[in-house]
Amino acid sequence: MKRLFALLISIFVIVTCVCSVNVFAAEETVAVDYVGNSESLIDVKNPEGPSHTTSVKTFVISAIAVEGATVTVYSLNTETNLYEKLYTEVVDENNVTTVVPLESVVGASGLYAQQINLKEGMNNILVYASKDGMDETVRFDINLLSESFLDKIKAFTVEIKTELGNIF
Numbered sequence: 001m002k003r004l005f006a007l008l009i010s011i012f013v014i015v016t017c018v019c020s021v022n023v024f025a026a027e028e029t030v031a032v033d034y035v036g037n038s039e040s041l042i043d044v045k046n047p048e049g050p051s052h053t054t055s056v057k058t059f060v061i062s063a064i065a066v067e068g069a070t071v072t073v074y075s076l077n078t079e080t081n082l083y084e085k086l087y088t089e090v091v092d093e094n095n096v097t098t099v100v101p102l103e104s105v106v107g108a109s110g111l112y113a114q115q116i117n118l119k120e121g122m123n124n125i126l127v128y129a130s131k132d133g134m135d136e137t138v139r140f141d142i143n144l145l146s147e148s149f150l151d152k153i154k155a156f157t158v159e160i161k162t163e164l165g166n167i168f
Contacts, residue, residue, distance in 0.1 A: 026072040026103060026128055030083040034137060041069050041136040042112070042129035053143040054118070061127060062113045063138075065106040069131040073102040073114055076124035083126040086116060118144040 042065040052059075065071060074083035086102040106112050116125070123142045128135065 026070065026085065026101075026130060028085050029080075030074055030126060030128060030137070032076065032081050032083065036128075036135040036137045038134040038136045041066050041131060041134060042071065042127065042138060044127060044138045044140070047140050047142065050139070051141045051143070053145065055145045057118055057144065058115055059118055059142055060113055060115050061125070062111075063127065064110050065112045065129055066131055067106055067108050067110055069106045069129045071104060071106060071112050071114070072128045072130075073116060074126040074128060076126070078124075083124075083128075088117075118142055120144050120146050 042063050044061065044063045046060060046062040061073065063071070073086045075086050076082075077084050087099050088102055090098050090100050092098065102114055102116065104112070104114070116123075121144060123144060125140055125142060127138045129138075130136075
């Protein structure tokens with residue numbers, strides 16, 4: 001009897017989780033010119049401005065948001081001119097890999113942080129926050145420098161140091 005009760009509770013919890021994900025799930029794509037209908041749901045702190053350059057392949061987006069807001073991260077597909085929802089792979093304790101969207105509900109602290117993987121070159125990112133029929137979008141660009149570009153900078157630096165060494 002206890003096992004049956006535990007099984008029913010487990011099924012209820014799983015169904016509740018699946019249903020809540022569907023309720024909060026954002027659209028798969030967002031139009032490039034969509035701006036939302038609110039300016040008070042989320043305040044992105046990192047990056048600090050609309051453009052950022054890095055040599056690191058991962059980047060952490062951080063923000064302060066309204067408790068209960070659903071925050072989703074998108075990347076611009078330049079071929080379709082639509083922002084597409086980003087996904088990541090999660091491996092559970094049984095070594096099973098699941099693909100999940102970069103989407104979460106902000107808790108009571110109001111703090112939001114999400115790590116994203118960058119592709120080489122320009123990454124046009126959109127952060128989409130929604131709650132109670134309101135939504136807000138924040139756009140920014142992150143330029144991931146290529147390894148060859150970094151190698152050129154290092155080589156140039158070595159040349160300058162060598163020349164300065166010859167002068168002094």
